[in-house]
Amino acid sequence: MKTRIPELRKQRKLSQDELARAMGVTRQTITSIEVGKYVASLPLAYRIARYFGLTIEEVFELSEEDE
Amino acid sequence: MMEKSKKYVFRRMIPAYGLVLFALGVMVYERLIAKGAAPLSEFSSIRLGFCGGMLAAGLYMLCHDLMLMRDPERMKAIYIADCDERKIAIRAKAGMPVVLYLSVVMVMAAVVASYVNMTVCYTLLIAAVTQMLIGCGLKLYYTKTM
Numbered sequence: 547m548k549t550r551i552p553e554l555r556k557q558r559k560l561s562q563d564e565l566a567r568a569m570g571v572t573r574q575t576i577t578s579i580e581v582g583k584y585v586a587s588l589p590l591a592y593r594i595a596r597y598f599g600l601t602i603e604e605v606f607e608l609s610e611e612d613e
Numbered sequence: 614m615m616e617k618s619k620k621y622v623f624r625r626m627i628p629a630y631g632l633v634l635f636a637l638g639v640m641v642y643e644r645l646i647a648k649g650a651a652p653l654s655e656f657s658s659i660r661l662g663f664c665g666g667m668l669a670a671g672l673y674m675l676c677h678d679l680m681l682m683r684d685p686e687r688m689k690a691i692y693i694a695d696c697d698e699r700k701i702a703i704r705a706k707a708g709m710p711v712v713l714y715l716s717v718v719m720v721m722a723a724v725v726a727s728y729v730n731m732t733v734c735y736t737l738l739i740a741a742v743t744q745m746l747i748g749c750g751l752k753l754y755y756t757k758t759m
Contacts, residue, residue, distance in 0.1 A: 572700070574697075583759055
């Protein structure tokens with residue numbers, strides 16, 4: 547799963563820790579999602595997308611491996 | 614969030630209460646009721662040692678959680694750390710909630726079995742420790758890969 551979270555964070559000058567706190571998860575979870583080690587659950591993906599004011603499709607993208 | 618974390622910490626204390634009660638029960642039976650006449654009393658010190666350990670662990674968990682309840686910020690941090698969805702997924706993959714509770718129940722069963730047959734007691738203890746080690750190993754592996 548590809549994600550635009552690092553790019554969106556940089557645009558808003560947010561650290562992983564700040565995003566994690568806002569989402570109610572640990573920083574390690576955000577790191578794992580960003581590097582593609584862990585696929586966020588639908589509620590978390592929804593919360594992240596809503597936090598950035600975007601849709602899930604705009605934040606997350608299915609890679610060829612996932613399809 | 615605060616209410617949820619309070620409920621979580623309170624729920625977390627229930628197994629610790631169980632552990633303390635079990636250990637106290639065995640110690641009271643051994644020292645005050647049986648007074649050295651319990652079946653297989655030659656293994657009494659092993660039983661008491663185990664129960665002492667369980668009592669210490671249970672009391673530590675209880676005190677830790679009671680102190681947590683006084684500090685809302687730490688309580689919230691513990692709730693986020695324990696209820697983090699990635700950690701829940703890692704624990705589930707390692708079979709952790711079941712393995713952990715099963716191991717504790719097996720250790721309790723081993724203490725009870727020590728009144729009947731020490732071979733059964735040792736077998737249960739070895740099985741409990743082995744499955745805990747496997748569970749911890751899997752948890753470590755998935756923590757690195759997820």
